[in-house]
Amino acid sequence: MKKIKYFFEFLIIFIFLLIFKIAGYRVASNLGNSIGKVVGPRFRSKKVIIDNIKKFKPEIKEDEINKIVEKMWGNYGRILAEYVYIPEFRKRRLDNYIKIEGLENLKKIKNSGKPTVFISGHFNNFELMAMVIEREGVDLSAVYRPLNNKFLNILMEYLRKNYICKNQIKKGLNGVREALKYFKSGKSLAIMIDQRVSEGINSKLFGKNALTTTIPAQFVKKFGCVIQPVYIQRNEGIYFEVFFDEHLSFDKSESVENITNKLNHWLEEKIAKNPAQWIWSHNRWKL
Numbered sequence: 060m061k062k063i064k065y066f067f068e069f070l071i072i073f074i075f076l077l078i079f080k081i082a083g084y085r086v087a088s089n090l091g092n093s094i095g096k097v098v099g100p101r102f103r104s105k106k107v108i109i110d111n112i113k114k115f116k117p118e119i120k121e122d123e124i125n126k127i128v129e130k131m132w133g134n135y136g137r138i139l140a141e142y143v144y145i146p147e148f149r150k151r152r153l154d155n156y157i158k159i160e161g162l163e164n165l166k167k168i169k170n171s172g173k174p175t176v177f178i179s180g181h182f183n184n185f186e187l188m189a190m191v192i193e194r195e196g197v198d199l200s201a202v203y204r205p206l207n208n209k210f211l212n213i214l215m216e217y218l219r220k221n222y223i224c225k226n227q228i229k230k231g232l233n234g235v236r237e238a239l240k241y242f243k244s245g246k247s248l249a250i251m252i253d254q255r256v257s258e259g260i261n262s263k264l265f266g267k268n269a270l271t272t273t274i275p276a277q278f279v280k281k282f283g284c285v286i287q288p289v290y291i292q293r294n295e296g297i298y299f300e301v302f303f304d305e306h307l308s309f310d311k312s313e314s315v316e317n318i319t320n321k322l323n324h325w326l327e328e329k330i331a332k333n334p335a336q337w338i339w340s341h342n343r344w345k346l
Contacts, residue, residue, distance in 0.1 A: 061137060064105075065207075065208040065209060065210055065211070066186070068210075069187055069208060069214075072092060072139070072211065073214075073266055075094070075139070075140075076139075076142065076143050078147060079091065079139075079140040079143050082203060083143050084147070084153060084297070086143070086254045087140040087143070088140050088141055088145070088296060088297045089136045089265060089287070089296060089297070090136075090140060090312075091136035091137045091138070091139050091141070092133040092134075092136050092137050094136045094139075094140075095132045095133045095134065095138075095139070096129055096132045096133045096136065098116045098132075098136070099130075099131075099132030099135050100292070102149055103336070104176065105128070106184065107126075107340065107342050108115050108128055108131075108153055108339045109124055109128075110344075111339045111341075111342075111343055111344065112124050112128075112334070113125060113164070113318060113340055114169075114264075114265050114266075114344055115331070115334065116218025116328065116334075116340050127334050127335045127339070128333065128339070130211055130335035130336075131335055131338060131339055131340070133136055133157070133338075134183060134184075134293065134335070134336065134338075136239070137184070137293075137296070137297075137336070138180050138183075138184050138185075139192075140185075141184050141304050142186070142218060142225060143218060145186060145187070145190060145218055145222045145223060146221075146222045148187060148190060148222075149190055149222040149223075150196060151194075156230055156297055156298050156299070157187065157191070157299045157300075157301065158299070158300045158301070159189070159191060159300075159301050159303070160172075160300055160301065160302045160303065161302055161303035161304060161305075162195070163182070164287070164303040164304070164305060164306065165192065165195055165197065165287075165303045166195075167306075168197060168247070168287060169195065169196050169197050170263050171217050172211035172245070173235055173246045173284065174198075174242050174249075174280050174282070174302020175247045175284055175285055175286070175306070176247070176248050176250065176251045176274075176279070176285075176286050176287070177189075177192060177199075177247060177248065177249040177250070177251075177273045177286075177287045177288075177289050178249075178250060178251075178275055178288055178322060179249075179251060179288065179289040179290060180251055180252060180253030180326055180329065180330070180336055181253055181254070181335065181337065181338040181341070182252060182290060182291050182292070182329065182336050182338075183291045183292065183293040183299065184291065185251070185298065185337050186219070186223055187291060187299060187301065188249070188289045188291050188301060189201045189223050189224040189249045190222065190223045190224070191288070192224075192249060193223070193224050193225070193316050197247055198246045198247060199224050199226065199246060199247050199249055199265055200221075200224070200226035200227075200228055200237075200238060200241040200242075200246045200247070200248055200249070200327070201223070201224040201226065201227055201228065201247075201249040201250070202228045202229075202234060202238065202248070202250045202251070202274075203219065203227055203228070203229065203248070204229075204230045204254075205228065205229060205230075207221065212258055217223060217328050217344045223235075224249065226246060229243070230256075231256075232307065235274065236273075238250075238274070242278065242282065243282075249280065250272065250274055250287075252271065252272055252275065252280070252322055252323070252326060253326055253337075253341075253343070254272075254341055254343065255269065255341065255342065255343055255344075256270055256271070256272045257271045258269065259271045260273055260315070260316060260319060261272060261346070262296075262316070262319045262320050263323060264323050264326065264327065264343070265327060267344050268344070268346060269323070269343055269344050270345075270346060271319055271322075271323060272319075273319055275319075275322060276309075276315040276316075276318035276319045276322070279309045279313075279318055280311055280315060280318075281310065282309050285307065285308050286302075286306060286307040286308075286309070286322065287303065287306045287307075287308040288304050288306075288307065288325055289301065289302065289303055290302045290329050292303070292333065292334055292336065301342060307321070307322075307325070309321075333341070
């Protein structure tokens with residue numbers, strides 16, 4: 060039964076993707092925004108989302124929560140609509156819609172010849188970050204979590220491997236081994252640090268324990284590499300800014316816990332900057 064359900068989900072989404080492609084980028088993204096606000100709340104528990112937002116800001120008022128949630132679902136819809144335009148972004152045909160800040164920091168990494176760990180979270184159209192890094196000439200591998208819907212996952216893997224980052228690593232223990240192999244061969248690593256991982260450690264996120272990946276910290280300890288934070292901001296719905304801040308350097312003697320805590324602090328700052336541009340539907344604080 061689940062396979063039939065997944066197939067029909069895929070069919071519906073595929074039809075929407077065809078409509079989005081016909082509509083053109085600007086219309087498609089705005090249409091996705093409207094659809095996301097209507098359809099999104101039917102698929103995820105609002106309780107988890109509200110509980111998460113209250114962990115970030117305990118004193119938050121209901122009307123502010125509702126604004127954040129509505130914008131989040133609109134962003135979900137936009138991301139779906141924008142997937143069919145990732146090849147156009149990759150080929151620089153939509154460069155008017157994307158601005159890069161701190162490009163000199165990315166070029167330093169490229170010119171250094173040393174692999175780097177890029178960290179970020181699920182902000183806005185997060186797929187565009189790895190696309191920009193690889194498009195600018197950095198030899199990259201990226202960790203991802205396969206979708207539960209195997210029909211959709213085939214489509215997503217095609218887009219990711221051909222237009223986002225060709226070296227895709229499935230999340231998990233085998234993925235860690237693969238990431239190590241790529242890193243030793245000189246390929247940088249891109250990883251999201253904002254989702255719960257069962258093999259992680261408890262690290263504070265907005266003052267609450269959250270199981271957090273230690274992969275970036277472990278790579279610092281093993282290779283003495285730097286960490287390059289990346290953040291993407293959505294402006295006026297259809298425009299993006301990708302920020303490459305100054306890289307973060309750590310001493311190899313520093314503990315995994317301290318490094319992980321500092322990376323979570325960076326994440327807190329970016330979430331607090333614009334709460335509606337982060338995806339709150341993940342059960343981040345589940346222990």
